[in-house]
Amino acid sequence: MKLLLTAGLMLLLLSCSQGADSPRGFSLPEGNPAKGELVFRKYQCLACHSLKGFEDDSTEKQLPTPVRLGGNVSQIKTYAELVTSVINPSHKIAQHYVPSMVSDDQGHSKMRNYNDLMTVSELVDLVAFLQPQYQLVPYRRTDYPTFLP
Ligand code: HEC
Structure with a gap:
């Protein structure tokens, strides 16, 4: 019974990921990371974000605590996720932050909307720059001492 339930659930999940809203078939042309860095600076992402190796004090800060980009993650950021973060930031709000710090009363992201400013090429390059950051x-396993006989 339990197995049946699990199987049913998996089928349900599978059919969801194949739906019209799924990222299936999503593909970007290859971006240029060097140009992406220029895009990152042009749109002043550092006003609200921190990125290791790209500190910039000349950008006026807009958040009390910047939202960290890049660094260690336990699950790889796909470019679909990164594109979504930029063009539809409220889709999934960054975790590990006090909600009121990163989103408004309605749960919308405080991130600036770039959709009418950024070209698609800029977006592609930006993602090519961000992803390798x-x-x-892997999840750190708890190491228990092994007792040898
Ligand atoms: C006005 C402040 C602001 C600016 C400017 C801004 N962001 Fe954000 N960004 C946020 C906030 C707040 C979040 C966390 C809420 C969310 O997930 O949308 C966020 C989240 C993100 C995330 C998801 C982070 C995660 O760990 O899930 C990415 C990627 C991102 N921003 C990229 C960018 C890029 C690239 C730029 C520049 C083109 C930019 N942001 C400019 C405020 C900003």
Whole structure:
């Protein structure tokens, strides 16, 4: 019975991921990370974000605590997720933050909307620049001492 339920659930999940709203078939042309860095600076992402190795004090800060981009993650950021973060930031609000810090009363992201400013090429390059900033670290296993006979 339990197995049946699990199987049913999996089918349900599978059919969801194949729906019209699924990221299936989503593909971007290859971006240029060097140009992406220029895009990152042009749109002053550092006003609200921190990114290791790209500190910039000349950008006026807009958040009391910047939202960290890049760094160690336990699950790789796909470019679909990164594109979504930029063009539809409220879709999934960054975790590990006090909600009121990163979103408004209605749960909308405080992130600036770039959809009428950024070209698609800029977006593609930006994502090519951002993605390698994330390093995948596997879940740390608790190491229990092994007792040898
Ligand atoms: C006005 C402040 C602001 C600016 C400017 C801004 N962001 Fe954000 N951004 C946020 C906030 C707040 C969040 C967290 C809420 C959310 O997930 O949308 C966020 C989240 C993100 C995330 C998801 C982070 C995660 O761990 O889930 C990405 C990626 C991102 N921003 C990229 C960018 C890029 C690239 C730019 C520049 C083109 C930019 N942001 C400019 C405020 C900003």
